[in-house]
Amino acid sequence: MIARVTARFPATENVLLGPGDDAAVVRAADGRVVATTDLLVEGRHFRRDWSSARDVGHKAAAQNLADIAAMGAYPTALLVGFAAPADLPTAWADEFSVGLRDECAAAGAAVVGGDVVSSDTLTIAITALGDLRGAAPVRRDGARPGDLVAVTGNLGLAAAGLALLHAGQAEGHPDCLTAHRRPAPPYPAGPEAARLGATAMIDISDGLLQDLGHIAAASGVGIAVRSADLHPPAGLVEAVETLIRGGNAVRSPLDYMLAGGEDHALAATFPPRTSLPRQWTVIGTVVDGDGVTVDGAIPKLSGWDHFRRTPDNSDRS
Amino acid sequence: MIARVTARFPATENVLLGPGDDAAVVRAADGRVVATTDLLVEGRHFRRDWSSARDVGHKAAAQNLADIAAMGAYPTALLVGFAAPADLPTAWADEFSVGLRDECAAAGAAVVGGDVVSSDTLTIAITALGDLRGAAPVRRDGARPGDLVAVTGNLGLAAAGLALLHAGQAEGHPDCLTAHRRPAPPYPAGPEAARLGATAMIDISDGLLQDLGHIAAASGVGIAVRSADLHPPAGLVEAVETLIRGGNAVRSPLDYMLAGGEDHALAATFPPRTSLPRQWTVIGTVVDGDGVTVDGAIPKLSGWDHFRRTPDNSDRS
Known part of the structure; x- marks a missing residue:
């Protein structure tokens, strides 16, 4: 499945080494990398009868890529952990990966790695990376009266x-x-x-x-x-x-x-x-x-x- | 829980912004970052009756940090997604975080972020980051006859x-x-x-x-x-x-x-x-x-x- 799915993920100039090795290598041009992670659990964060597999791929990527943008950074890469029941249709995983890919493309990022395991509970773990391009990160603690x-x-x-x-x-x-x-x-x-x-x-x-x-x-x-x-x-x-x-x-x-x-x-x-x-x-x-x-x-x-x-x-x- | 657990995680010089914001910022001194992700699912990758919470923390960190080392890189940071049943004892999560922290310390890395959600299946998603310090990544595809x-x-x-x-x-x-x-x-x-x-x-x-x-x-x-x-x-x-x-x-x-x-x-x-x-x-x-x-x-x-x-x-x- 990994091979089929990673074939869908085009690299960008930020991908120095993509899926298939022990780890990926991603450009972090200004000497820093922004990183965030989120889990999505079926029944709590999405329902398969209310969202298509492609929707869930979009949403899983979007909520992590948004965290990168919220620091003032440009998304560069995504890693995906996919824990799925043995009876999950292959087509669901395929469509999920298309959604993931398309949302990454919309944000300028690439999928660079992942892990697929078996679980009774369909669970998606996303990590997004980003590049500040020399800017200071915009944190939560800088608001001042009058702003x-x-x-x-x-x-x-x-x-x-x-x-x-x-x-x-x-x-x-x-x-x-x-x-x-x-x-x-x-x-x-x-x-x-x-x-x-x-x-x-x-x-x-x-x-x-x-x-x-x-x-x-x-x-x-x-x-x-x-x-x-x-x-x-x-x-x-x-x-x-x-x-x-x-x-x-x-x-x-x-x-x-x-x-x-x-x-x-x-x-x-x-x-x-x-x-x-x-x-x-x-x-x-x-x-x-x-x-x-x-x-x-x-x-x-x-x-x-x-x-x-x-x-x-x-x-x- | 996040606040209690992140209090356990000392920063290193590589942590420019630790847990608590939309995303962390980690030093990637040579302009590249090595990244890998793995999922651990209870009953498949560990059993709570065979391993202590602290053991599982060590193991979850170790298997990802090892992937960073296998690229020829130095581990710098870890992000952890934690999906747990509502009845998981608080002490289990606490001890898990101690194991995670101690294994990171052994490898020179720091925990910089995470996400905690509720799930019927205890699931741990780890992403590790690393620094090649100027070296080329050691991939799987460079072996030559005679080596x-x-x-x-x-x-x-x-x-x-x-x-x-x-x-x-x-x-x-x-x-x-x-x-x-x-x-x-x-x-x-x-x-x-x-x-x-x-x-x-x-x-x-x-x-x-x-x-x-x-x-x-x-x-x-x-x-x-x-x-x-x-x-x-x-x-x-x-x-x-x-x-x-x-x-x-x-x-x-x-x-x-x-x-x-x-x-x-x-x-x-x-x-x-x-x-x-x-x-x-x-x-x-x-x-x-x-x-x-x-x-x-x-x-x-x-x-x-x-x-x-x-x-x-x-x-x-």
């Missing part, structure tokens, strides 16, 4: 897609479904933010408020979000209308934007008066204090957990 | 340890048990081999003959092993005597050395007349042709599979 808070990428669509699937109301909502199945992180925006002088940045995997909370805690500041600057896209509004009609949601589009996870948008803070390109939306300000407020109040998060993502105890570091 | 074939590290002990555990005869055989539970790869020998001009190298994870077979196939050569140069250590001879007395083995110590896996010794080929340090044992010669012979004959490998390692479909790339 702008801005986001780029989808907010809330993936969580609404998951809610629609849970409710059996997915038909007719392609934007949300696609966002759930194949999140589209704005990869180039990561290094762009670094060039613009971003003081802190994070990949939004757990939900905007929660992830801004990580920046606030790490930086020792508060973050004040203005809800009027969050504009729910039409696809999200329509999804919530469908859910409400079906008796399946009492939450607003804004709720989804604030607390829905897995879109893998980027949130960053920038020095005051930074002129941001149009793909970045300013949604608030860094303030003295701690925690995250929305329109001046502490948002109620209790009970939101179960629409953030597929049941999951993920706890990243 | 010496040499090994360093244990051969057969880990497989004998596993056989003793299967047979319920483990008592009194600490060498074999320790080799199974905490393989001790000869990390510094990897870069040393590169400096000595090794033409090919591999980590012996599947068994000497099988892994030499990978070098032979990749290099388009044959390999002739002389069994008289393989000297079974006393601990292995005693283990086989115990197994035979118990009616649990008809295999010889030599069989274990040729086909037993998971010791994570290193096998390498060197130009003719290379003067090798004493920790390397010359066991044969690279020849024209293909495949691996022992004393001029093709060894019978059928039926050996089930004593090579814990039941497993591992297929690395």
Whole structure:
């Protein structure tokens, strides 16, 4: 299987030695490498009846490549561990690898190695590597009072897609479904933010408020979000209308934007008066204090957990 | 858990940014990074009743760090994905992390990141990174007819340890048990081999003959092993005597050395007349042709599979 699958993975100029040896060798031109790892477990992070194999390949790659971008780096390489039940159809693994390859290509990265083992539980372990190209990594702890808070990428669509699937109301909502199945992180925006002088940045995997909370805690500041600057896209509004009609949601589009996870948008803070390109939306300000407020109040998060993502105890570091 | 566990992981000078952000940043001083990944699944790669949590931490790290050494590189960093059932005792995860930390320290590496998720199947995903320090990677495909074939590290002990555990005869055989539970790869020998001009190298994870077979196939050569140069250590001879007395083995110590896996010794080929340090044992010669012979004959490998390692479909790339 490894041989069949690795044949799908074209090398890039960053791949000095690809799959097939004890280890791969990847260019790290500026003398540093950015590295992150994530696990996806069937039934917790994806369902085979809700996502195709190709979708899962896209998503597994995307959530790791987004972490690279969130440091201000360019993704270069991916390693994949694949633990699968003996009865997993070969076609599933093949299609998974196509999704993995295509998402890597979208981010400029290459699959350079992996491991395939047998397991009762279909489990995917991804490690992504990246190149800062001489820039300083954009960490979570650099936000300062007065900084702008801005986001780029989808907010809330993936969580609404998951809610629609849970409710059996997915038909007719392609934007949300696609966002759930194949999140589209704005990869180039990561290094762009670094060039613009971003003081802190994070990949939004757990939900905007929660992830801004990580920046606030790490930086020792508060973050004040203005809800009027969050504009729910039409696809999200329509999804919530469908859910409400079906008796399946009492939450607003804004709720989804604030607390829905897995879109893998980027949130960053920038020095005051930074002129941001149009793909970045300013949604608030860094303030003295701690925690995250929305329109001046502490948002109620209790009970939101179960629409953030597929049941999951993920706890990243 | 992440916070508690990462507190155990001391940084090294190679760690530019450790756990806690979207990704880690690791020094890759010569502009390249060596990277490899492996999965370990409970019941297939380890058993909690046969290995302590600390043992599993050592072994999970060692098998990946050995792959880095087998490229001629110095291990620098480890990332760990940890998928565990909700009822896994906290103490198990803690002890696992101690084993991981200690094995990394033995190899000069640091744990720089990870991901913890919930799963019905205890699964460990490790990615190791390494630094070639300016040397060319030692691949599998450079062996040339006339080269010496040499090994360093244990051969057969880990497989004998596993056989003793299967047979319920483990008592009194600490060498074999320790080799199974905490393989001790000869990390510094990897870069040393590169400096000595090794033409090919591999980590012996599947068994000497099988892994030499990978070098032979990749290099388009044959390999002739002389069994008289393989000297079974006393601990292995005693283990086989115990197994035979118990009616649990008809295999010889030599069989274990040729086909037993998971010791994570290193096998390498060197130009003719290379003067090798004493920790390397010359066991044969690279020849024209293909495949691996022992004393001029093709060894019978059928039926050996089930004593090579814990039941497993591992297929690395």
